Amino acid sequence: MNAREPRDAAGPGRVRPGGRTARVRDAVRGATLAELAEHGYRGLTVEGVAARSGVHKTTVYRRWGDADGLVADALEIASTEPWPIPDTGTLDGDLRALARLVRDGFADPREGPVSRAFVLAAGQSDAAAHALHRFFARRHEQSAVVVERAVARGDVPPGTDAAEVVRIAVAPLYYRLFVTGEPPDEAAADRAAAAACAAARAGALVP
Amino acid sequence: MNAREPRDAAGPGRVRPGGRTARVRDAVRGATLAELAEHGYRGLTVEGVAARSGVHKTTVYRRWGDADGLVADALEIASTEPWPIPDTGTLDGDLRALARLVRDGFADPREGPVSRAFVLAAGQSDAAAHALHRFFARRHEQSAVVVERAVARGDVPPGTDAAEVVRIAVAPLYYRLFVTGEPPDEAAADRAAAAACAAARAGALVP
DNA sequence: AGACTAACGCAACTTTTGTTGTGTTAGATT
DNA sequence: AATCTAACACAACAAAAGTTGCGTTAGTCT
Numbered sequence: 001m002n003a004r005e006p007r008d009a010a011g012p013g014r015v016r017p018g019g020r021t022a023r024v025r026d027a028v029r030g031a032t033l034a035e036l037a038e039h040g041y042r043g044l045t046v047e048g049v050a051a052r053s054g055v056h057k058t059t060v061y062r063r064w065g066d067a068d069g070l071v072a073d074a075l076e077i078a079s080t081e082p083w084p085i086p087d088t089g090t091l092d093g094d095l096r097a098l099a100r101l102v103r104d105g106f107a108d109p110r111e112g113p114v115s116r117a118f119v120l121a122a123g124q125s126d127a128a129a130h131a132l133h134r135f136f137a138r139r140h141e142q143s144a145v146v147v148e149r150a151v152a153r154g155d156v157p158p159g160t161d162a163a164e165v166v167r168i169a170v171a172p173l174y175y176r177l178f179v180t181g182e183p184p185d186e187a188a189a190d191r192a193a194a195a196a197c198a199a200a201r202a203g204a205l206v207p
Numbered sequence: 208m209n210a211r212e213p214r215d216a217a218g219p220g221r222v223r224p225g226g227r228t229a230r231v232r233d234a235v236r237g238a239t240l241a242e243l244a245e246h247g248y249r250g251l252t253v254e255g256v257a258a259r260s261g262v263h264k265t266t267v268y269r270r271w272g273d274a275d276g277l278v279a280d281a282l283e284i285a286s287t288e289p290w291p292i293p294d295t296g297t298l299d300g301d302l303r304a305l306a307r308l309v310r311d312g313f314a315d316p317r318e319g320p321v322s323r324a325f326v327l328a329a330g331q332s333d334a335a336a337h338a339l340h341r342f343f344a345r346r347h348e349q350s351a352v353v354v355e356r357a358v359a360r361g362d363v364p365p366g367t368d369a370a371e372v373v374r375i376a377v378a379p380l381y382y383r384l385f386v387t388g389e390p391p392d393e394a395a396a397d398r399a400a401a402a403a404c405a406a407a408r409a410g411a412l413v414p
Numbered sequence: 415a416g417a418c419t420a421a422c423g424c425a426a427c428t429t430t431t432g433t434t435g436t437g438t439t440a441g442a443t444t
Numbered sequence: 445a446a447t448c449t450a451a452c453a454c455a456a457c458a459a460a461a462g463t464t465g466c467g468t469t470a471g472t473c474t
Contacts (some may be wrong), residue, residue: 020441021441045430046432055431061432
């Protein structure tokens with residue numbers, strides 16, 4: 001076999017990280033985000049990104065494969081930047097701030113279409129799905145601290161599944177956005193957070 | 208204006224409901240479901256459905272528009288058939304049965320890909336999104352009775368938002384399926400149901 | 415029974431999307 | 445600074461997706 005990987009098709013050029021390759025990569029990534037913000041996921045095409053970035057379309061096809069590859073790559077970047085974990089002093093306050101962060105992100109005219117595209121792309125390509133999986137694994141990990149603090153305060157029973165609390169706090173928002181088509185308002189975010197908090201307090205999330 | 212609707216592009220031919228038109232419609236609908244079950248949403252093409260149904264592709268394009276139109280139409284059918292609302296005697300039992308019903312549906316090799324396609328299609332076309340919206344509005348309506356019974360029993364405070372209880376019970380499953388890529392098992396369904404029940408009991412869902 | 419016409423089938427065409435072969439460019443290596 | 449080669453640009457091509465015009469078929473109406 002003699003395993004050898006002369007190039008990795010998707011994402012950053014590891015073999016030749018400097019100069020032109022990096023410039024092309026950044027141009028394409030920037031164009032991808034811009035196109036997503038303007039036309040949404042459904043309006044994202046390889047040719048559109050190629051034209052906007054000034055990079056030839058064959059180059060984009062070779063390195064990223066298709067439109068979903070572009071999104072998966074953009075998602076990889078997004079997953080590196082952390083988000084502001086709230087610390088309000090109460091679990092309810094923290095979860096509410098978290099839920100509002102999610103809701104506001106999707107409601108934002110600029111950020112919304114991009115975030116939306118990440119989820120939609122995951123439904124289309126395995127690469128995007130894996131990237132999104134890693135993205136959320138990281139977020140759940142980062143968010144766990146709000147539950148740990150609540151345990152330390154004696155607000156919720158020890159052994160409470162932190163990731164599950166966060167899931168229940170944000171899941172109704174995604175459910176409304178991507179399944180039922182009921183765009184969530186602030187009140188919806190607050191209710192979801194309150195429900196997760198109540199469930200955790202009642203000890204329903206101790207496996 | 209003189210509003211007149213000579214034909215409705217998507218779905219049942221209302222103008223000429225008998226004979227050939229109906230035969231074509233049923234053949235296409237059947238082929239759509241079969242193709243979805245076999246190849247999933249991503250493998251669904253207009254030409255594939257046309258070939259399988261024996262209907263010419265031009266006809267499919269004209270009546271259904273595109274692949275998402277086919278899914279939207281199939282969804283319209285699915286939303287008419289009711290589902291078995293459980294009655295176990297307790298809110299926790301009812302919600303658990305409901306959540307398991309959802310989970311098992313997606314886990315089923317035949318049913319799963321079709322249900323999955325319904326959600327994915329909603330992310331792609333407005334017609335499918337609206338159809339799915341109606342589908343879930345109906346389901347939430349039908350499911351409300353389990354909460355009403357719990358109120359009557361004195362299990363949860365009066366004024367509890369029934370639809371919201373159901374949303375919280377099933378949302379984590381959809382969240383795992385379509386967002387984080389963590390396929391839910393039975394335990395996940397039970398936890399989600401338990402959390403919704405605990406939140407309702409605590410009075411967190413009384414607006 | 416005959417006339418009417420919505421809906422369908424068919425073939426040819428256009429557009430969009432994706433691929434392949436080849437020469438060129440510009441970081442990297444010594 | 446001379447050499448090497450991964451990565452890119454370009455053009456020409458191939459395949460899939462979608463459209464259009466027109467003749468035909470089969471329910472429907474009188």
